[in-house]
Amino acid sequence: MSKKIVIIGNGVAGITTAIELRKISDCEITVVSEESEYFFSRTALMYVFMGHMKFEHTQPFENSFWAKNNITLKKGRVNTVFPEKNEIAFENGGILSYDYLVLATGSKPNKYNWPGQDLDGVSGLYHKQDLEYLEKYSSKIKKAVVVGGGLIGLELAEMLNSRGIEVTFLVRENSFWSMVLSENEGRMLEKHILSHGIQLKLKTELKEIKGKGSVESVISSDGESIECQFVGLTVGVSPNVGFLQNSSLKINKGILVNEFLQTNIPNIYAIGDCAEIQQPQPGRRPIEAVWYTGKIMGQTLAKTLAGQKTAYIPGNWFNSAKFFDIEYQTYGLAPAKLNEYQGEYYWEKENKAVRIVFNKENRVFEGINTFGIRMRQDFFEKVLNRKESVDFVMKNLDKANFDPEFFRKYENEIKSNFNLQNA
Numbered sequence: 103m104s105k106k107i108v109i110i111g112n113g114v115a116g117i118t119t120a121i122e123l124r125k126i127s128d129c130e131i132t133v134v135s136e137e138s139e140y141f142f143s144r145t146a147l148m149y150v151f152m153g154h155m156k157f158e159h160t161q162p163f164e165n166s167f168w169a170k171n172n173i174t175l176k177k178g179r180v181n182t183v184f185p186e187k188n189e190i191a192f193e194n195g196g197i198l199s200y201d202y203l204v205l206a207t208g209s210k211p212n213k214y215n216w217p218g219q220d221l222d223g224v225s226g227l228y229h230k231q232d233l234e235y236l237e238k239y240s241s242k243i244k245k246a247v248v249v250g251g252g253l254i255g256l257e258l259a260e261m262l263n264s265r266g267i268e269v270t271f272l273v274r275e276n277s278f279w280s281m282v283l284s285e286n287e288g289r290m291l292e293k294h295i296l297s298h299g300i301q302l303k304l305k306t307e308l309k310e311i312k313g314k315g316s317v318e319s320v321i322s323s324d325g326e327s328i329e330c331q332f333v334g335l336t337v338g339v340s341p342n343v344g345f346l347q348n349s350s351l352k353i354n355k356g357i358l359v360n361e362f363l364q365t366n367i368p369n370i371y372a373i374g375d376c377a378e379i380q381q382p383q384p385g386r387r388p389i390e391a392v393w394y395t396g397k398i399m400g401q402t403l404a405k406t407l408a409g410q411k412t413a414y415i416p417g418n419w420f421n422s423a424k425f426f427d428i429e430y431q432t433y434g435l436a437p438a439k440l441n442e443y444q445g446e447y448y449w450e451k452e453n454k455a456v457r458i459v460f461n462k463e464n465r466v467f468e469g470i471n472t473f474g475i476r477m478r479q480d481f482f483e484k485v486l487n488r489k490e491s492v493d494f495v496m497k498n499l500d501k502a503n504f505d506p507e508f509f510r511k512y513e514n515e516i517k518s519n520f521n522l523q524n525a
Contacts, residue, residue: 105129107407108190108200110180114393115374116206117141118400119407124171127408131172132198134190136179138230140165145393147233148257152264157230183349185367202369202407205346205357206400209339209375209391218311224333227258236261236332243267243332247320249308250336251275252282253423258334259300260426270301270328272308284438286448287471290455291425298426308333339391341376354378356389361413363403371406373399383416385435392421418486419469420479428453433482434469435459444468447492447523449516456516460492467492475512476504496520 107123109116112135120131142160149155168175176198182191189199211226213219223242225235244267248259251273259269275281277288278295295302307323311333319329341356352358352366356378363371372378375391377399382388395416405412423430436459440446445462449455454474460467466489470482481502485495495502500513 105407106199106201107131107204108198108202109133109204109206110190111135111204111206111208111374111376112138112141112175113144113206113208113374113396114141115208115396115400116204118397119204119206119373119404120173121171122401122404123407124173126404126410129407130174132174132176134176134178134180134198136177139175139177140168142230144228147227147230148261151233151237151261157233181345183346183351183370185350185370188369200369202371204403204407205365205370205372205376206374206396207342207345207376210342210344211335212338212340213335214337216308216311218313218317219335221311221313221317222315223313223317223331224311224335226335227254227261228339239332240265240267242316243330245328245330246270246332246334247272247308247328247330248334248336250334250338251304252279252336252338255334255336256295256425258336259295260298262332262334263298263300267332268301269299270303270330271295272306272322273302273304274307276305278302278304280438282438283471284446284448284457286450287455287457287473290450290453290473291428294426294428294453339375341378341389343376354388362406362411363399363414364406371403373403379414386416386419390416394420418483425473428474429476430471430473431477431479432469432471433477433479434467434486436469436471447520449512449519451512451515454512458492458495465491465493467495470495477502478504 107129109120112133116133120133123131140161146160150157179193180190181193189197191197211228225232246262246267247270248255249272259271262269277285278291280288292302308320309323310321311317312319317331317333319327320333321327343353343357346353356376357365357372358380359365359372359377360380363373365372374396378388398416399414402412402414419435421432436457443462445460447458457471459469467485496517
């Protein structure tokens with residue numbers, strides 16, 4: 103009799119597990135989700151709102167794919183897990199049993215009990231339902247306030263701006279996305295944000311949302327009243343684990359897992375944004391809510407569930423994003439604030455920038471952030487794995503460039519400036 107695998111969550115982590123497991127196993131697979139029946143690309147939601155694509159374009163698989171591959175999809179909200187019975191219970195009263203359970207429940211947007219946060223016209227940007235709400239509500243919006251100085255906040259500001267809505271962006275920190283970017287990088291992006299008509303307010307927090315039934319204004323931390331009909335709350339996310347609080351699973355911020363993504367209950371695993379690695383690799387965080395780590399976790403866990411016990415190894419850090427029309431990539435570790443043994447080289451010109459971090463003692467390359475210049479991931483994978491020097495990277499920087507043929511190249515200028523600073 104084949105094993106019965108139940109996966110809660112149909113984001114990239116849960117769906118990757120199901121697809122990879124089906125390739126190597128004939129076990130029974132059921133994927134449960136309350137958000138949507140079919141898997142979609144969460145990062146593409148903004149482009150649906152902006153009219154660049156339709157929602158169906160965010161679904162990489164035809165609807166018939168799941169039945170053809172003998173993967174059962176079930177839409178429903180799970181409100182309880184019973185590890186001692188190997189069962190999950192649904193809000194509507196249904197029960198589903200399992201041999202192995204995979205928790206891939208993702209994140210939920212943070213709320214900090216602001217007065218007025220439950221008024222009509224207040225939303226985050228994470229779920230498909232958030233997009234649907236924003237689409238339905240957008241005709242009422244002339245002015246909006248977005249709270250939170252990170253990537254999702256800027257995406258929401260860009261979405262609203264694309265429809266001619268006046269946007270005020272409240273950022274608590276001294277510079278944009280200061281948890282991730284250096285001050286130089288943040289300042290460059292701040293100029294770019296302002297150039298698109300966004301009213302950016304640094305060192306400013308939300309104090310209160312005011313309105314009778316629906317949003318009419320916000321009060322900022324410096325006492326300013328800002329008129330608006332919509333408030334976007336994008337002040338980070340937290341693991342979506344509330345429904346597990348009364349279970350016997352060990353939970354800190356996320357569901358605690360070992361190197362095999364296994365919880366304290368042997369036949370229950372957790373992956374993706376909701377999982378917290380108890381002993382993360384040096385330089386890595388216990389919870390990493392990014393697309394590519396979720397995918398690697400899914401690929402790893404599929405092997406374990408099929409009988410090939412495999413430890414999770416995230417590999418070199420990588421991420422990418424877009425700030426309006428500035429593309430951003432990061433390879434390796436280039437922290438916003440350097441350790442005492444680290445050095446950095448920064449170059450900037452015409453909304454393009456490169457920041458390279460290296461070990462000052464042995465000059466080993468540690469990471470790079472690029473803005474407006476596309477770089478090849480495979481180049482930096484090799485460089486990081488071989489522990490090449492920063493000098494090797496600069497000498498071969500033209501080999502890393504991935505921009506199309508007729509794009510202007512900046513490598514010679516970047517190298518020259520680097521050589522002058524390191525003469």
